[in-house]
């Protein structure tokens with residue numbers, strides 16, 4: 001066993017985990033608060049990466065690319081909530097899955113039609129090139145910066161959820177939408193904001209992940225599946241569940257890859273199965289939510 | 291004009307007809323008891339008035355406006371507040387967060403201290419999560435959430451259900467104090483004596499029909515009726 005390989009994979013697990021946390025956070029809060037399973041969330045992540053790619057090609061500024069990706073998905077999220085999702089709040093989950101799955105396919109194929117199926121590249125920003133000597137490991141600077149960016153984003157999200165009126169309504173709505181409604185709060189308006197912000201997080205994740213992966217139309221598919229595993233492991237609707245679940249998933253994928261990359265997904269699903277057996281509501285899920 | 295006028299509402303659960311032409315009215319500053327056996331339709335009536343259920347026919351006027359089939363949040367914003375039978379405390383939020391949540395859309399919400407004065411027990415528990423509370427504390431919180439909104443009318447659905455007698459005495463005290471301060475209340479209770487003790491007027495429901503309307507002493511006198519419709523022994 002090579003120690004620096006182990007360290008490198010531990011760090012890769014951390015960066016992968018951090019990105020899964022961002023994607024899963026939007027997914028889990030949308031599911032928790034709105035009761036909607038958004039199968040287009042992976043496509044949102046992909047569209048974010050392409051929006052960033054287009055903005056970068058036009059401006060050569062990575063920061064503008066990130067802003068463009070996030071803003072584009074905020075807009076997409078708002079339009080799709082008003083135009084599609086809100087008609088599905090009262091429909092069964094199967095209908096929601098069909099509608100959002102279909103939406104995801106449309107987005108992926110639209111991007112494929114526009115940009116072609118070949119992979120695009122978004123280069124690492126100038127402030128992220130090279131590697132950092134951690135003593136035990138040389139690790140790409142940008143990946144370490146990604147960890148910092150995700151950490152800051154999560155702190156902001158935490159403050160919104162736990163220190164603002166909107167956050168209070170969202171946390172209450174995750175548990176009991178009807179009572180929030182009975183207490184005089186227009187949950188529909190909150191839903192719009194939540195769906196917009198959740199989509200924005202996916203777009204943001206797409207752009208900052210773009211320099212690490214290749215940008216292709218179906219780049220969101222695997223991320224979507226992995227994010228679902230994350231929220232099942234962590235517990236639906238839980239901030240801490242998405243955080244810890246994402247990091248666990250990243251490490252499982254990354255560490256299994258040392259032995260045999262092909263087993264990564266299998267191990268991930270095995271971990272999910274174990275959690276489901278021992279704690280069906282997930283690590284941080286609340287039992288008996290409706 | 292009455293503060294609340296319910297005119298011949300019919301409410302269904304799917305195909306099941308639960309309320310049959312139910313009519314009632316509540317005046318300002320009045321305490322009205324809504325009585326009846328299990329399954330009589332008391333909760334269905336309150337939930338329909340609050341907008342949680344939509345009546346298939348009939349009209350509901352609250353504070354001069356037609357509110358039947360409006361969503362609950364709009365009805366709440368007009369000053370009607372339901373304290374549901376299941377209490378529906380948000381278990382993951384602290385006691386204080388539950389109260390703050392209730393104040394968010396109130397026009398003139400109480401300061402939190404006023405709620406804590408009324409329920410000192412909640413002041414002690416304000417940092418605890420809703421799910422850590424005892425049944426009595428949860429009911430206090432459920433009532434506090436309604437009071438802090440300073441609503442024009444409160445609908446209380448079985449506030450004393452399943453609580454220890456000493457806590458029931460406390461809560462009756464709170465209700466009496468609130469009513470004396472002019473709060474309009476509709477109270478549903480299985481504890482008939484407690485409800486009649488508070489009420490100025492009462493209705494009895496049976497199988498979704500209103501079968502009695504009148505003053506508590508008129509109801510008390512009819513022991514045979516009390517026995518048949520409320521299961522109360524003379």
Ligand SMILES: Nc1ncnc2c1ncn2[C@@H]1O[C@H](COP(=O)(O)OP(=O)(O)OP(=O)(O)O)[C@@H](O)[C@H]1O
Nearest residue numbers: 303306308326327328329330331332333334335375
């Ligand atoms: N969710 C529901 N679905 C179908 N039927 C219901 C539902 N809730 C209540 N019912 C039926 O509607 C009728 C009235 O019920 P309701 O809950 O209003 O009675 P209640 O007077 O509040 O009784 P309790 O004292 O037990 O609370 C009953 O026959 C009941 O079985």
Ligand SMILES: [Mg+2]
Nearest residue numbers: 332333334375
């Ligand atoms: Mg009831």
